[in-house]
Structure formats: C-alpha cells, structure tokens
Amino acid sequence: MMDARQRFLETLLYGSPDRLPRLEEGIRDEVRLAWERQGLPLQADLAAVFGYDLREELEMDLEPKPRLRRWPASRKELGEFKRRLEAQDRRLPSGWPERISEWRSRCQPLILRVQRGFFLSMGVEDWRRFHITIALTKDDPALVAELLRLQGELSASLAERILNETSVDAALFSEPIGGNHGPLISPRMYAQLVLPSYQPILAVLKQHQVPLIIARTYANPRPLLPLLVEAGINCLWAVEAPFEEMDYLRLRQEFGRSLRLIGGIDTDALREGKTATRRAVERMAALAADGGYIPLLDGRVREEVSYADYLAYRKLLEELIKI
Numbered sequence: 372m373m374d375a376r377q378r379f380l381e382t383l384l385y386g387s388p389d390r391l392p393r394l395e396e397g398i399r400d401e402v403r404l405a406w407e408r409q410g411l412p413l414q415a416d417l418a419a420v421f422g423y424d425l426r427e428e429l430e431m432d433l434e435p436k437p438r439l440r441r442w443p444a445s446r447k448e449l450g451e452f453k454r455r456l457e458a459q460d461r462r463l464p465s466g467w468p469e470r471i472s473e474w475r476s477r478c479q480p481l482i483l484r485v486q487r488g489f490f491l492s493m494g495v496e497d498w499r500r501f502h503i504t505i506a507l508t509k510d511d512p513a514l515v516a517e518l519l520r521l522q523g524e525l526s527a528s529l530a531e532r533i534l535n536e537t538s539v540d541a542a543l544f545s546e547p548i549g550g551n552h553g554p555l556i557s558p559r560m561y562a563q564l565v566l567p568s569y570q571p572i573l574a575v576l577k578q579h580q581v582p583l584i585i586a587r588t589y590a591n592p593r594p595l596l597p598l599l600v601e602a603g604i605n606c607l608w609a610v611e612a613p614f615e616e617m618d619y620l621r622l623r624q625e626f627g628r629s630l631r632l633i634g635g636i637d638t639d640a641l642r643e644g645k646t647a648t649r650r651a652v653e654r655m656a657a658l659a660a661d662g663g664y665i666p667l668l669d670g671r672v673r674e675e676v677s678y679a680d681y682l683a684y685r686k687l688l689e690e691l692i693k694i
Contacts, residue, residue: 374478375424380540383583383606383631385662391692394633395423396668406678421685425479428543431529432462433487433522442494444503446514449521456525463533471537480540482585483533485526485572488546489556489565492522508560516564523568527575534579541583542576544569544604549590551613558594566602573603583631591616596626606631611670614639623658631663636688638670641680648680652687659694666691 373381373389381388398406398417407413417423435455443452464470474481486492493504493515507515530542548554554561576584585606586592586599593616596607607630609617619635635658640651658664666688672681 375426376478376480376540378424379426379480379665380582382665383541383633383663385628391659391694392424392665393422393688393692394426394665394667395421397671399671402672402674402676405674406681409678411678422689426482427477427479428482428484429464429533429539430484431526431533433492433526433529436461439494442500442503443514443518444507446511449514449517452518453521456521462529474537481537482541482543483530483539483581484543484545485530485576486523486544486569488544489519489548489561491545491547492519492568505555508556508564512560512564516567519565519568523571527571530572530575531579534575534581538579539581541585541606542572542581543585543587543608544572544599545587546592546595546599547589548595549588549592551591553591553593554595558598561595562598566598569602577603585633588612593617596622600626600630605629606633608633609669610634614669617669619658619664620654623661623664628661628663632658633665634667634669635664636666636668638668638672641668641672641676641684645680645683648684649687652684652691656691656694659691 375392378388378390378392380386382391395417403411403417411420418425435452436457437455439452439455443449490501490504493500493507495501495504504515533539548556548561556564573584583606584604585608586604587608587610588595589610589612591613592599592609599607607622614637617635619632622630622632636655637651640647652666655664655666659666668684
C-alpha cells in the first residue's frame with residue numbers, strides 16, 4: 372500500500388498508483404457547524420471521517436519587513452521597498468531545523484508555495500490599491516515590472532535556500548487574477564509584466580528537479596493558460612472557476628497529458644441533487660483512467676450543501692478514485 376506522497380507523485384507523473392489521492396476541499400467553520408446540526412459528530416476529525424490523504428503546503432514569507440503602510444506608487448519609493456525585502460532568516464518557518472528533519476521521512480506530499488499572484492504581489496488588499504495598480508499597468512508598466520522582479524528574485528533566493536536543505540514534491544504558483552469573465556489584465560500585459568518575474572523561480576525549480584509546477588488559479592484565467600504552460604507550468608488546479616470555461620475534459624484535449632489536472636468536478640452539481648452529482652463525478656472517469664489527474668471539487672463547499680449530499684458525493688468519488 373502506498374503512502375500519500377507516493378500516491379500523489381505516481382498519479383500526477385503518470386505512474387501506477389494503488390488508487391487516486393483523496394484530497395480535501397477545505398471545509399469552513401460555518402459549513403462544519405451546519406453539518407454538526409445535520410449529523411456530523413461533534414469535534415470529529417474530518418480527515419478520519421472522509422478519509423482525506425495528508426498533504427502539506429510550505430508557504431514562504433514574501434511580505435516586506437516591516438510591513439508597508441503604503442505600497443510603492445512611484446520610483447522614488449523603490450529603495451525602501453527593496454530594503455524591506457531583505458533579511459531571509461526571518462522568512463523561514465519557526466522550528467526550521469526540526470521541520471527539515473521531519474520532512475526527510477515524510478509520508479505526505481510537500482508543496483512549496485513560491486508565488487502568490489499578480490495582485491497580492493502588487494500589495495492589493497483593498498479597492499484603493501487595486502485602482503492604483505491598474506492605473507500603474509498603463510501609466511508606468513516599468514515600475515510594475517520592477518516591483519514584480521524584486522519579489523520574484525526574493526522568491527527564487529528563498530526557494531534556493533529551502534531546496535538546498537530539503538526536497539519538495541511540487542511547487543505552487545497562486546494566481547487569483549481573474550473574474551468570472553476572464554483575467555483582469557490582458558494576456559499581452561501578463562506576458563510582458565508578470566511572467567518575467569517567474570523565470571528566476573522556475574530556473575531554481577528546474578535546477579533542483581522539482582517534478583510538478585502547479586498553477587492554482589481562481590475564477591477564470593482561461594486566456595492565460597497557454598502562456599503559463601509555455602512558461603513551464605505542468606499542472607493546473609483551478610478553483611472557483613466557471614465550469615464551462617475551465618472544463619477539464621476540453622483542457623485535456625487541448626493541452627494533452629503535458630498539463631496535469633487537480634479538481635474540475637462541478638461544485639454546483641452538489642446543490643442540484645444526487646443525480647446531478649453522480650453525472651458530474653462520472654463524467655471525469657475517462658480523465659481519471661488517462662492519468663495525471665486528481666479528482667476534486669472545483670471550489671469550496673458552501674453551507675447550502677448538506678452533510679448528506681456531501682457524504683453521497685464522497686461515496687461517488689471513492690468509486691472514481693479506485694480506477
């Protein structure tokens with residue numbers, strides 16, 4: 372019997388897993404409370420109840436230190452911004468030597484989060500900074516590119532240090548850049564401003580032979596996918612995406628087996644009842660059989676999904692992962 376790490380790698384690298392991984396969708400506290408009123412045992416361990424496989428994500432601290440009250444909006448502020456991206460030691464998780472020791476014998480996949488996306492890298496936390504950032508892409512794209520370059524170099528240097536001390540099974544680029552109708556900057560602008568900041572990170576990952584480079588996207592990044600694949604992304608994990616725009620069966624037809632996939636089961640089907648849920652799960656059977664795919668809902672479970680309906684979905688999923 373394989374452990375979670377072996378199963379994860381065998382699945383996404385087109386090996387021979389004993390079954391497909393059972394990943395978790397992320398059950399929020401309000402959903403859990405609603406389910407406890409519907410029969411979920413109080414204080415239950417969800418991993419035990421639903422049989423989730425273990426997974427660990429290691430997030431690098433890419434924030435300016437100390438935190439900025441106002442992110443740069445002009446070139447004269449770049450020097451201070453650059454100074455606040457120094458001090459690498461303070462960016463490693465607490466208990467770092469102990470964690471390295473534990474990871475040497477780990478049974479779960481370890482995923483290194485290396486990039487947090489365009490808007491977070493531009494300091495967007497509210498509408499004011501969003502408007503400033505969009506204006507800068509037009510009025511001073513060179514400043515935008517420099518802000519992203521500095522953070523890309525920080526991420527690459529931190530990844531280099533981490534990978535010199537421990538191995539990881541995948542690296543993850545987060546990209547919450549879209550709305551339901553598409554990304555909020557054009558593919559041309561994304562290629563000119565954002566992707567160059569990925570290159571130092573990707574070079575480090577290639578040097579250390581990290582096998583899986585995952586883009587975890589949000590909403591509808593569909594026009595950006597060819598650019599991401601060309602840059603070196605070899606796995607997509609689309610979250611909260613319009614199903615018709617990010618249909619995994621069509622994506623496999625377009626990109627072939629070079630793009631591994633995580634997710635893709637229509638979350639809305641769970642709200643429509645058991646028949647719709649069964650149809651949504653069973654349509655992924657061919658993809659599961661083809662390999663390079665981990666079946667999972669394409670978004671978080673909300674309160675309107677009952678405990679009974681989620682249990683029914685996990686039972687159907689259990690049938691699928693045995694393929």
